[in-house]
Amino acid sequence: MFATLLHSMARTSARFFFILSGEHSTLPLAELKAILQAYSIDYRIVGSFYKLIEVEADHAKLELIAGRGGYVDEMGEEVLHTEDNISSIKEGVESADLEQFLSSEDTFSVRVLRFGGVSKDLSRVHLESYLGGLLAEKTGAKVDLRSPKKPFRGILAGSLFHLGLITHQRPKGSIHRRRPRKRAVFHPSTMPPKLARCLVNLSEVRDGETFLDPFCGVGGIAIEASLLGCEVVGVDALSRMVRSARRNLAHFGLKSYGLLRGDARNLPLRSADAIATDPPYGTGASTLKSTTKDILASFLPQAKVILSPGGKVVFASPLGTGAVDLAESHGFKVFDRHELYVHRSLTREILVLGEN
Numbered sequence: 001m002f003a004t005l006l007h008s009m010a011r012t013s014a015r016f017f018f019i020l021s022g023e024h025s026t027l028p029l030a031e032l033k034a035i036l037q038a039y040s041i042d043y044r045i046v047g048s049f050y051k052l053i054e055v056e057a058d059h060a061k062l063e064l065i066a067g068r069g070g071y072v073d074e075m076g077e078e079v080l081h082t083e084d085n086i087s088s089i090k091e092g093v094e095s096a097d098l099e100q101f102l103s104s105e106d107t108f109s110v111r112v113l114r115f116g117g118v119s120k121d122l123s124r125v126h127l128e129s130y131l132g133g134l135l136a137e138k139t140g141a142k143v144d145l146r147s148p149k150k151p152f153r154g155i156l157a158g159s160l161f162h163l164g165l166i167t168h169q170r171p172k173g174s175i176h177r178r179r180p181r182k183r184a185v186f187h188p189s190t191m192p193p194k195l196a197r198c199l200v201n202l203s204e205v206r207d208g209e210t211f212l213d214p215f216c217g218v219g220g221i222a223i224e225a226s227l228l229g230c231e232v233v234g235v236d237a238l239s240r241m242v243r244s245a246r247r248n249l250a251h252f253g254l255k256s257y258g259l260l261r262g263d264a265r266n267l268p269l270r271s272a273d274a275i276a277t278d279p280p281y282g283t284g285a286s287t288l289k290s291t292t293k294d295i296l297a298s299f300l301p302q303a304k305v306i307l308s309p310g311g312k313v314v315f316a317s318p319l320g321t322g323a324v325d326l327a328e329s330h331g332f333k334v335f336d337r338h339e340l341y342v343h344r345s346l347t348r349e350i351l352v353l354g355e356n
C-alpha cells in the first residue's frame, strides 16, 4: 500500500508529513486535500501509509494551514526517510543535511511512532535513544525530553523509517474544551468538534470569507467556522436554538451577531462563499412537522442562488434519505461522498456539492 517517490525534490518545495486521525477511513484525507485546495497550495502526495500522509509542497504556504484540520493531529517537515533497519537509519542521519533543522544551541527530542504493527524487530524506545545520540553527536544539540525547542518525530510505516521535525501539533486539551458538554449550552443534536471542523473544511472556506450554516442548532459547526476566522452566518428556525448558539459562541469569545432566527427554506441572506450544515433528522432535532428530505428539497435551490461562484455546499443526512439523487436533481455536482457510522440506527451520509 505504501507508494513513495524517492527522487530529488524541486528546490522551492519541501517534503512534509501529516499524521491524520484514524477515526475515519476517508474523511481525514478528504479534509486535508480540501484545505490544500482552499488555499490554492500546489501539492503532490508522495507517500501514504495508514495515518501518515507525505506531501511535497511549498514550505511557506503550508505554514498557512497549520492547525486548521479537525482530523490532522500533527504536521512537520521531513528530514529524511530510509529503509527500516538500523544501518540504513544510521547512514541516513550521517548523510542528512541537519544544519537547517538543528544547531548546537538547540535542545531537541525524538519520539517514534509505529503504524500498522510494522518493523517489529526495531524497538521504539531503543530507536528514540539511538537517534537522540546520533543527532546530538552530529550537531552538538542537547536532548531535552520535557520542553525541547526542536521536537523530532520518527515514524515506522510500511518498510520505511521517516524522521521529521514537528512544526505543528494539536494543542493538548483543545478538542476536550470544545466538546458539546463543555459548552455553555448542550443539546443532543449538536456535532462533536472534530467532525464539525471537518465539514467546515470540506466546504473549502478560507478565513475572512462568509460561511453559512442554515440549520445552526446550538452552534457546533458555527463555532468551528468562527474559530477558523470566517464571517459566520447561522440560521435556525427556533429562537431558543439561536439564543443557545449565541451563548455557545460567546463562551469561546467568538462574535455571535451573525446568528439569526430564520427558515432555511427561505434564507434571509443574499450570498455566502461556502455552506456546511447538518439538517434536522427528526430524532435529536425537530424537522418542524416536515421531513429531512423535504427540508433539503426546499433548501438546496436556495443554496444554489446564494452560493458564490465555485462555492461548495457540504451537508450530512441519514443514509437512505436519497441525498445524492436530491442534490443532482437540483443541478448540483456531487464532488465527494462519505459514510459515517454513528450508532445502530444512524449512519450519516456526507456530501460535498458544487456547480455542475
Ligand SMILES: C[S@@+](CC[C@H](N)C(=O)[O-])C[C@H]1O[C@@H](n2cnc3c(N)ncnc32)[C@H](O)[C@@H]1O
Pocket (backbone or CB within 6 Å): 189, 190, 191, 192, 196, 214, 215, 216, 217, 218, 219, 220, 221, 235, 236, 237, 238, 241, 262, 263, 264, 265, 277, 278, 279, 280, 281, 285, 286, 287, 288, 295
Ligand atoms: C441537527 S440540528 C443542528 C446542529 C448543529 N449543526 C450543531 O452542531 O449544533 C438541526 C437544527 O435545524 C433546525 N431546523 C429545523 N427545521 C429548520 C428550518 N426549516 N430552517 C432552519 N432551521 C431548522 C432545528 O431547530 C435544529 O436546531
